[in-house]
Structures are given as structure tokens and as C-alpha cells.
Amino acid sequence: MDFGLSQEQQMLRDAVARCLADTCPLEHVRECSERDNPVSDKVLDALQGLGIPGMMIPEEHGGLGMTLLDAALVAEQLAYAVAPVSFLASHVLAPLALSEAGSEDQKVRWLPKIASGEAHISVAISETVEARDGAGVTCRGGKLDGTALFALDFAGADAFLVADTTGRLHLVPANASGLEKIPLTTIDRTRSVGELRFAQVTAEPLADDSGFTAGRLRDAGRILLAADSLGAGQAMIEKAVDYSGQREQFGRLIGSFQAVKHMCAEMAAHHEPCRSLIWYAAYAYEAMPEDVSLAACQAKSHTGDVHRFVARTSTEVHGGMGFTDLVGLHYWFKRIGFDRQVLGGPESARAEAAVLQGWIKAA
Amino acid sequence: MDLDYGPEYDAFRQEMRLFLKLHGHRAPTGQARAARPSAEAVEWQKLLIEHGYTARTIPRDYGGYGSEPDILKSRIIAEEFSRAGIPGGLANQGISMLVPTLLELGTEEQKRQWVEPTLKGEVVWCQGYSEPGAGSDLASLKTSARIESGEFVINGQKIWTSTAKQADMIFCLVRTEHDAPKHGGISYLIFSMDTPGIEVRPLKTMTGHAEFNETFFSEVRVPVGQIVGERGQGWFVANATLGHERGMLGDPDALENRFQALVRLMKEERIGMGRAIDNSVLRDRLGALQAEVAAMKCNGMRILSNSLKGEPGGMAKLIVKLQSCELAHQISALAIDAMGEMGILYSGSARERMRGTWQWNYMFQLGLIIGGGTAQIQKNIIAERGLDMPREPKLPKISGAAKGTADMLRQKQGSA
Numbered sequence: 001m002d003f004g005l006s007q008e009q010q011m012l013r014d015a016v017a018r019c020l021a022d023t024c025p026l027e028h029v030r031e032c033s034e035r036d037n038p039v040s041d042k043v044l045d046a047l048q049g050l051g052i053p054g055m056m057i058p059e060e061h062g063g064l065g066m067t068l069l070d071a072a073l074v075a076e077q078l079a080y081a082v083a084p085v086s087f088l089a090s091h092v093l094a095p096l097a098l099s100e101a102g103s104e105d106q107k108v109r110w111l112p113k114i115a116s117g118e119a120h121i122s123v124a125i126s127e128t129v130e131a132r133d134g135a136g137v138t139c140r141g142g143k144l145d146g147t148a149l150f151a152l153d154f155a156g157a158d159a160f161l162v163a164d165t166t167g168r169l170h171l172v173p174a175n176a177s178g179l180e181k182i183p184l185t186t187i188d189r190t191r192s193v194g195e196l197r198f199a200q201v202t203a204e205p206l207a208d209d210s211g212f213t214a215g216r217l218r219d220a221g222r223i224l225l226a227a228d229s230l231g232a233g234q235a236m237i238e239k240a241v242d243y244s245g246q247r248e249q250f251g252r253l254i255g256s257f258q259a260v261k262h263m264c265a266e267m268a269a270h271h272e273p274c275r276s277l278i279w280y281a282a283y284a285y286e287a288m289p290e291d292v293s294l295a296a297c298q299a300k301s302h303t304g305d306v307h308r309f310v311a312r313t314s315t316e317v318h319g320g321m322g323f324t325d326l327v328g329l330h331y332w333f334k335r336i337g338f339d340r341q342v343l344g345g346p347e348s349a350r351a352e353a354a355v356l357q358g359w360i361k362a363a
Numbered sequence: 364m365d366l367d368y369g370p371e372y373d374a375f376r377q378e379m380r381l382f383l384k385l386h387g388h389r390a391p392t393g394q395a396r397a398a399r400p401s402a403e404a405v406e407w408q409k410l411l412i413e414h415g416y417t418a419r420t421i422p423r424d425y426g427g428y429g430s431e432p433d434i435l436k437s438r439i440i441a442e443e444f445s446r447a448g449i450p451g452g453l454a455n456q457g458i459s460m461l462v463p464t465l466l467e468l469g470t471e472e473q474k475r476q477w478v479e480p481t482l483k484g485e486v487v488w489c490q491g492y493s494e495p496g497a498g499s500d501l502a503s504l505k506t507s508a509r510i511e512s513g514e515f516v517i518n519g520q521k522i523w524t525s526t527a528k529q530a531d532m533i534f535c536l537v538r539t540e541h542d543a544p545k546h547g548g549i550s551y552l553i554f555s556m557d558t559p560g561i562e563v564r565p566l567k568t569m570t571g572h573a574e575f576n577e578t579f580f581s582e583v584r585v586p587v588g589q590i591v592g593e594r595g596q597g598w599f600v601a602n603a604t605l606g607h608e609r610g611m612l613g614d615p616d617a618l619e620n621r622f623q624a625l626v627r628l629m630k631e632e633r634i635g636m637g638r639a640i641d642n643s644v645l646r647d648r649l650g651a652l653q654a655e656v657a658a659m660k661c662n663g664m665r666i667l668s669n670s671l672k673g674e675p676g677g678m679a680k681l682i683v684k685l686q687s688c689e690l691a692h693q694i695s696a697l698a699i700d701a702m703g704e705m706g707i708l709y710s711g712s713a714r715e716r717m718r719g720t721w722q723w724n725y726m727f728q729l730g731l732i733i734g735g736g737t738a739q740i741q742k743n744i745i746a747e748r749g750l751d752m753p754r755e756p757k758l759p760k761i762s763g764a765a766k767g768t769a770d771m772l773r774q775k776q777g778s779a
Contacts, residue, residue, distance in 0.1 A: 001368045001435055003664035004672070069364060241750045256753040258743065264750055265742035269682040276661035276679065277654070283364040295657070302654035350650030351643075359626075359640050359649075 003279070005073070012050075012066075013073040019046050020081035026328050032084040033189035033331070037155035040084045044117070047085065054115025056095040061111035063095070068220055069282040072227035079231030079339075082331040084190040086120060086153035088224050093152075093217045094121035094161050097169055101206045101213040106171065110159075121171075122157035124148040124196055125221070128167050128214045129344045137198055139164045139205070144172065144198040150342065152221075154183060154194030162196065162203070167211025170203035177201070188338035190331060219292050221343045222300035223281045229339040230274055232332040233307040236314035237267045239329065243318050254317075263313050270306040277302060297353035301346035304339065311336040366664075368435060376439050382414060383447045390449045398526035400453055400484040408453050408484050416440050417452020418482045421466065426479025434671050445616035456526065457481040457488030461534050461553075464603050468592050477532075477553070489556070491521040491535030491578060492601065499740050501536075502545045502598055506580060508537045508552070510587065515539065515552060517560075517583040523734065527563045527576040530556050540595045549597035554585040570726045571709075615656075615663040618687060621694050621724075622656045625649070628716070629701050639701040648697050655690055659683075681749045685741040688732045695725035 005013070023046040032038045047053065056071060057063025071092050078087055095114055098107055098121075113119035126149045127136055137146040148162045160172045160179075172179060180197040206213060241264055244255030254260050281295035311333045315322035322329050344352070355362045368376070391404040400408065411417040412428055419437065421427020430436075444451035452458070462481055465474050480486040497504040506519025517537055527533070533556055540548035556563075560583035565573035592600040629640040629649060640646055662683070666676045698721040699706035710719030732738050746752040 001372070001668070002365045002671070003661070003668040004364065006364075237750075241752060245753060252756055253753045255746075256755055258739070258755065261746035261752050262739065262742040264752060265685075265745035268678060268745055268750060269685050269742075272678045272682055273655075273658035273662040273686065276665045277658040279364060279665075280657075280661040283366070287364075287366070298654035298657050301651070302658055305651065346651070347647055350647050350654075353650050353653070354646055359630075359646060 003276070005069075005279075009070060009073060012070055013077060015050055016047070016052070016074050016077040017080070019050060020077060020083055022046070024081045024083050026082075026331070029082050029084055029190060029331060030328065036183065038084040038190055038192055039086055039155055043083055044085050048117045051115075052087075053091045053117050054095075056092050056099070057111045057115045058099055061099075061107055062115040063111065067282070068092075068223060068285040069279060071220075072224060072278055072282040075224045075227040076231035076234070079228040079332075079335055080235045082190050082232070082235075082335055086122075086156075086192070088221060088228070089123035089152035089161075090114070090120040090157070092224060093123045093125075093221055096220055097123070097161055097206065097213055097217055100216060101169070101208040103207060106204070106206070119158045120153065120156060121159045121161055122151045122153050122194075123161045123217065123221075124151035125161075125163040125169075125214055125217055126150040126343070127165060128163050128211070128218060130348065131165070137162055137164045137170075137196075139166075139168065139170065139203070142202060142205075144170060144201045144203045146198055148196040148198070150184070151194045151196050152342070153192060154181070155192035160196060161206075162198075163214045166209070167214040168209050169206040169213055169217075171206070172196075172198075172201060172203045176203070186338060187334040190335060191338065215293065218343060219296040220285060222296040222349065223278065223285065223292075225339040225342055226274070226278050226296075226299040226303035227282070229303045229307040229336050230271070230278055232335045232339070233267075233271050233274075233303075233310040236310055236329070236332050236336075237264065237271060239332075240264055240267065240314040240317035243321075247319075260317055263317055267310045267313050271310055274299075274303045274306050294353055294356050297349040297356065300344065301349040301353070304346040304349075307336045308340060368439070372435055372439060375436055376443065379416065379440065379443045380447075382416070383443060383449055386410060387447060387449050398455070398529040399487055400455075404450075404453065405484040407450075408482070411452050412482060416444075418458075421462070421478065421482065425466070425474050426482045434667055438667055441614070441616055445620055448620075453482075453484050455484075455487065456490050457486065457532075460490065461488050464534070464551075464591060464600060467603055468600050473553075473591065486532055487526060487530045488532045488534060489524045489527040489530035489576075489578075491524055491533045493523045494520060495522050499737055501601075502549065504536055504538060504549065506535075506537045507541070508539050508550070508585075510539075511584075513587055514584045515550075515587060515590075517552070517580045517585060519580050521578045521580075522566065522575070524563070524576045524578045525574055527556065527578050528565065532556060533578070534591070536597050536601055539597075543595055546598045547595050549601075550594050551591045551597035551600040552585055553589050553591060554583070558583050558585065560584070568726075568730065570723050572723075574727070574730075615660045615687070618656050618659055618690060618694070621691060622653060624717075625652075625694050625698050625701075628698055628721075632702055632705070632716075634703045639703075642701075645697070645701050648700075652690070652694055652697060655686075656694075659687060659690065678745070678749045681745050682741075684736060685738055685745065688728065689738070692725065692728040692732060695721050695728055699725055 024043045032040045051064050052074060054063030055066045059065045095111065098110055110119060135147045135149050137144050137148050151160055158174050162170050162172060164170060178199040178201040182195040184193045184195055186193050244260050245253060247254045278299050281299040284292040284295045315329055315333060318327060318329060321327050354360050390407050391401055415428035415430055418427040419430050420432045423429035458481060462478055465478055492501060494504050494506060506521060508515035508517045532553060534553050536549050537552055538548050539550040560581045562579040564577045566575040566577050567573045568575065630638055632639040662679050666680050669676050702716060705716060708715045708719065709722055747754055
């Protein structure tokens with residue numbers, strides 16, 4: 001029994017942290033976030049050196065065959081550095097979908113190229129979380145029609161993995177005829193999101209037509225968004241503590257005032273158990289697949305709530321400076337805001353959790 | 364990460380399940396709040412000690428089971444009692460706080476005299492720490508003792524002495540070194556509650572019950588040998604036990620049990636057309652609490668693993684008292700809300716739910732947020748020890764002259 005990280009996991013986490021500290025200072029984040037495609041080739045190249053793009057790809061297809069907990073540790077570090085790179089969809093969800101439900105041909109065609117950094121697949125499964133009017137993709141006779149919202153890691157994608165209204169996943173090349181790609185502007189300028197419109201687009205379905213694979217992606221996605229929020233929250237707490245240890249008012253460090261101290265203590269007290277919950281949920285993804293959906297809903301909803309509190313409280317500890325662009329605290333604030341909403345906000349995840357344990361019947 | 368306990372521990376768990384199946388019917392019922400264990404509870408305690416399901420690591424010479432410390436086995440024991448809904452070993456202040464202190468810092472004679480009868484529920488203790496003027500700032504306590512013909516002579520007052528009425532003995536902090544700095548002037552004494560000069564007055568709380576007392580000492584004479592540690596070391600002796608109390612207040616199994624009781628309530632309680640759990644607002648709150656309970660359970664496993672590896676608990680441990688007490692309080696709050704108008708009923712009323720437990724819990728748990736180191740003190744500890752934030756600068760003491768001026772101003776304003 002060991003509820004904790006292995007030595008290899010600690011090394012992975014530290015290596016990614018060092019790599020990002022070297023390649024991804026805030027000025028670089030600022031530059032990237034002002035471009036249409038925020039993805040930093042410099043940071044991505046550095047992560048390639050650690051094998052990160054192939055971390056979730058089985059070894060026989062050129063990857064490292066790591067676990068979702070490993071990916072969660074990487075997500076946490078990426079958010080800590082507010083790194084403007086694709087990761088969640090391109091390097092975790094797409095590889096997982098292809099490894100767990102792709103045909104041999106699909107695996108051979110895509111996985112080695114993803115691992116080597118030559119190809120990148122964006123994922124759009126928002127339909128399976130929140131169906132809404134004017135969106136939804138249907139498949140008839142191998143052709144897709146309709147709209148998929150919130151394709152993640154959108155910019156520069158070579159292909160899209162899209163869920164239809166039945167939850168089945170389809171692979172669509174980025175240059176498919178009849179596919180329109182519309183970038184969306186979100187609060188978080190460190191990640192790229194877009195909308196896809198399909199008019200009689202030829203697609204290649206994954207074999208699983210039960211919706212199971214889309215569910216697995218939703219679980220994994222929620223856990224990694226929670227981990228992302230954890231990393232951003234960690235940075236915001238550290239920044240608040242640092243700032244309050246430097247800033248003086250009324251002749252003393254503001255961190256010596258209990259009003260400020262208690263804000264920081266409350267952030268830490270809510271934040272730290274989230275880490276344990278996320279580790280558990282990520283571990284459950286492979287070790288206890290029957291438990292993972294509930295754990296993912298809990299990790300997503302709880303972390304979403306806690307880090308909304310952390311984001312605003314850390315900003316307040318910084319006083320007026322926290323509100324400026326100068327300090328750049330807003331990059332983390334917005335990252336947390338993004339993580340909270342995507343793949344279902346706290347209320348939505350809790351509603352799903354209630355159905356999962358039979359508190360109520362599905363609507 | 365590996366949440367498997369492995370074959371040795373699985374076998375231990377099976378063994379314990381069998382024990383509970385065979386003997387569970389002998390466990391006492393409905394005595395959780397009784398200060399003095401019933402004969403039934405004492406028998407159960409002895410049986411548990413005999414099988415190593417409580418007092419597990421306390422040496423046999425002192426009445427324990429005498430096993431090597433094994434955190435996982437302790438964890439399994441707690442889990443299995445909780446799972447079976449059967450009370451585990453006694454967990455009163457004598458067992459939770461005094462026994463570990465004596466084992467660590469007591470003399471051989473003290474261990475032989477007190478540990479076994481305390482473990483077996485024959486001797487009940489109360490704790491004399493807080494005073495009306497010394498709460499969060501415990502070290503400023505004023506109850507004092509002077510030495511006179513080989514005895515400490517104690518005068519003063521303690522507050523929050525739960526079970527003082529039923530207790531045979533008290534472990535008590537008193538100021539013995541009057542010239543020493545405040546932390547260095549305290550001694551840790553143990554003495555009989557039958558000693559002449561002790562008066563116990565029940566302290567009725569907002570729950571309507573007297574869960575606590577005030578205890579008054581006037582010329583109470585205690586032989587000088589009844590001290591744990593040396594004179595002036597009492598603060599450090601007491602701190603050893605405060606650590607044990609903090610552990611006691613943050614049990615994730617207790618949170619899980621309360622939460623499950625809340626789920627049952629919300630499935631049974633019907634308001635209007637449906638069950639409480641069918642109300643989406645209440646259900647959302649339930650889900651939020653469940654995620655928090657899950658987070659605290661995971662946090663508990665992480666702390667457990669850290670101690671298995673001999674690593675410090677760090678931030679994960681520092682936050683337990685603050686978060687667990689608040690969460691327990693929130694669970695009770697939702698239970699009351701889920702009952703709607705029925706939520707106002709208290710014990711003894713017609714139509715009461717679970718003997719008014721939820722309202723009692725809601726109030727008593729507010730007491731726990733305050734007691735054992737207030738939430739605000741916990742936040743100071745988290746900030747200063749966990750986040751390394753600067754301490755509050757010490758204010759200069761209010762001088763006699765300044766106080767005189769302030770009094771004068773107040774009088775002037777009063778007469779104007």
C-alpha cells in the first residue's frame with residue numbers, strides 16, 4: 001500500500017518542471033498568447049526531448065506507455081508554468097482513444113507520428129457532456145453533418161476526433177472537404193479551442209459504437225483538467241505567499257497580518273486535499289476502471305470550486321497589482337476559469353455523479 | 364500508487380471480520396456519549412485488548428496487547444469497525460491523551476500505576492488545560508501551585524473540563540515557577556478528583572446539555588511526586604498530548620459515516636412530492652460534500668503513506684483539523700436543511716428524527732471548530748508553519764502609564 005508518487009513519477013514531475021522553468025518564462029507566455037495560434041514550438045520541442053508527446057502511447061507504437069497519473073503530473077506542471085502548448089487533447093485524449101478503441105491500421109498510422117511530434121489530433125467531445133441547441137454532429141452513411149463545439153488543442157491539428165450525438169467517435173482529417181474550422185476566442189489565451197462545422201464530411205469511425213470510449217475520454221479529460229487547475233492553483237498560492245512576504249504597508253510585511261495570513265491558509269487548506277483526490281482519480285483510471293467516472297466527477301467539481309476560490313483570493317492578496325496585466329497573475333486565473341467550465345462545470349459533474357450512484361435516475 | 368494492502372494484511376482483515384462476526388453482538392450499544400463506560404463497554408474493551416484490536420502497541424507489561432507498531436493494521440482495524448458499524452476501543456481523554464503521554468514521559472511507577480486501569484476503562488480522566496483567561500493563549504494560564512511540606516498546593520480555575528463529574532483523576536497544567544517565562548513556568552500534575560478543595564460545576568452549553576464543566580481548585584494538596592516530567596516542563600509534556608488530540612478530531616472514517624447517514628436521511632425524508640434527495644439544490648450540496656469527504660479520505664491515505672515511509676505529513680497533515688471539523692459541521696447543516704421544517708425538532712419531541720442528533724451535532728461541531736485549537740489558530744499554524752509566512756510582530760506591552768491614560772479618557776467620556 002502506497003498512496004503517493006513513485007520515484008520515477010517524482011523524477012518525471014521534476015524534469016518537466018525544470019524544462020518549463022528554462023523554456024517558458026512569463027514573457028514567453030505573453031508573446032505566445034498574443035498570437036492566433038498560441039502554441040510555442042520552443043516549449044513543445046523541449047517537451048519532445050522528454051518524450052512527453054508520446055507519454056500515453058504504447059511502447060510498440062513509439063511511445064513511453066505511461067499512466068494517467070503520470071499525465072496528471074505533467075498537466076499540473078504545464079499549468080504551473082501556464083505553458084502555451086497543446087497537451088490534453090493532442091497528447092492524452094487522442095492517444096488514449098486510438099490505443100483503447102482504434103483499429104490496428106489507425107494505431108499504426110497515427111500513434112508513432114503523434115509520439116514523434118509530427119502529427120497532432122484535436123478532440124471534440126463536448127457534445128457528450130452538454131448537448132445544446134444548434135450543435136451536435138450526426139453520422140449517416142459515413143458522412144458527418146452538424147457542429148462540434150470546443151475542439152481542444154485546435155490550432156495546427158492534422159485531424160479531429162469528434163463525438164457524434166450517439167457518443168461514437170470519428171476521425172476526420174483537417175483538410176477534409178466540407179469541414180469548416182472556426183477558432184474561438186476564450187479567456188485563456190494559452191490554449192487553443194475551435195468550433196467545427198461539417199457538411200457531408202467523409203469520416204472514419206472508431207470501432208466502438210457504445211459510447212464507452214467517449215466516456216473514458218470524458219473521465220480522463222476531467223481528471224487532467226482538475227490536475228491543470230491544481231498546478232495553476234499551486235502557482236497562485238505560492239505567488240500570494242511570496243508577494244505578501246515582500247510587500248510592506250503600515251510599516252510591516254502584509255503577510256504578517258492575520259487577515260492576509262488566513263486568506264493564504266484557507267487557500268492551502270482547500271487546495272491540498274484536491275491533490276490527493278486527483279492522484280486517486282488518476283490512479284483509478286487504470287487500476288479501478290469501475291470507480292473512475294465517479295472519482296473523475298468529484299475531482300473535477302471539487303477542484304473547480306476550490307480553485308475558483310484560490311484564483312480570486314490570490315488576486316486579492318496581491319491587491320491592485322493582482323488586477324494588472326503587469327504581474328500577469330491573470331494567466332493563471334484564466335487557466336483555472338477554463339479548467340472549471342470545460343467538460344462540464346461543478347454542477348454538471350455533480351449531477352452526473354448523482355446518477356452514477358443511483359441517487360436519481362438519468363434525466 | 365498502490366492501494367493493495369497485500370496478502371498479509373488481507374488475511375489480517377479477514378481475521379478481524381471473522382472476529383466481528385463472532386463477537387460483534389457483545390459490543391455495547393448507545394453509549395457513545397457516556398463518560399463513564401458501562402460494564403458492557405468495559406468487557407468489550409477487555410476483549411478488544413486481548414485480541415489486539417485496541418491498545419495494540421501498548422506493552423503487555425502495562426496492560427496493552429504489546430504488538431509492534433503497524434500503521435496499516437491500525438488503519439484496517441479502524442476501517443473494519445467503521446464498516447461494521449460496531450464501536451471500537453474506548454477513546455476517552457485518558458486513553459487518547461494521558462496514556463501516550465505517560466508512555467513517552469512518565470516514570471516507570473506512573474506507567475505501572477495508571478496505564479492499565481485507564482486502558483480497561485476502570486479509571487476515567489479529565490483534562491485540566493484551558494482557563495477562562497487562557498484559551499488560545501493557553502500558556503498564559505494562571506492556576507498556580509506553591510510547594511508546602513512536600514506537596515503542591517493548587518489554587519485556580521479550569522474550564523472545558525469534559526467528564527470532570529465522572530472522572531476519577533485529572534491531568535492538569537498549573538503554574539509552579541512564578542519567575543520563569545510563561546512557557547517555562549508550567550508543570551503537568553496528575554491527581555485524584557476526590558482531593559479536598561476541588562469543586563466541579565456543570566457548564567451548560569448551547570445544546571442544552573452540560574457536556575463540559577468548570578473546575579475550581581482551592582488549596583488542593585497534591586504530593587510532589589504526582590508530576591509528569593520535571594517542574595517547568597509541563598508545556599512540552601502537554602504538547603505531546605495536544606498532537607494526539609488533533610489526530611482524534613480528524614478521523615476520515617467518522618466523516619464518511621456521518622456522510623452516509625446524511626445520504627440515508629435524504630433518501631428517506633420526504634418533502635412535498637418527493638424525497639429530499641430529489642431536490643436538485645439539496646442534491647448538489649450533497650454531491651459537493653461527498654467530493655470533499657472523498658478528498659479528505661484520500662488525504663488521510665496520503666498522510667498514512669507518508670508516515671509508513673517515515674516522511675513528515677507536511678501540509679496534508681496541518682490542514683486536517685481545520686477542514687474535518689468544518690466539513691462535519693456542514694454535513695449536519697445540510698441534514699437540517701434537508702428536513703425542512705422538521706429540522707427544528709430536538710430530542711424528545713414528537714416526530715423527531717434520529718433523536719435530534721443532527722441539531723445536536725450541528726451545535727456541538729461548532730464547538731469542535733472552536734475547541735482543540737480554534738479555526739483561526741489553525742490558520743495561523745498553516746500559514747506560519749506550512750507556508751512559512753511571517754509571524755505577527757509582538758506588540759509592546761501596554762505600560763501602566765498608558766493604561767492609566769486610557770482609563771482616564773474613558774472616565775472623562777463617561778461623565779461627559
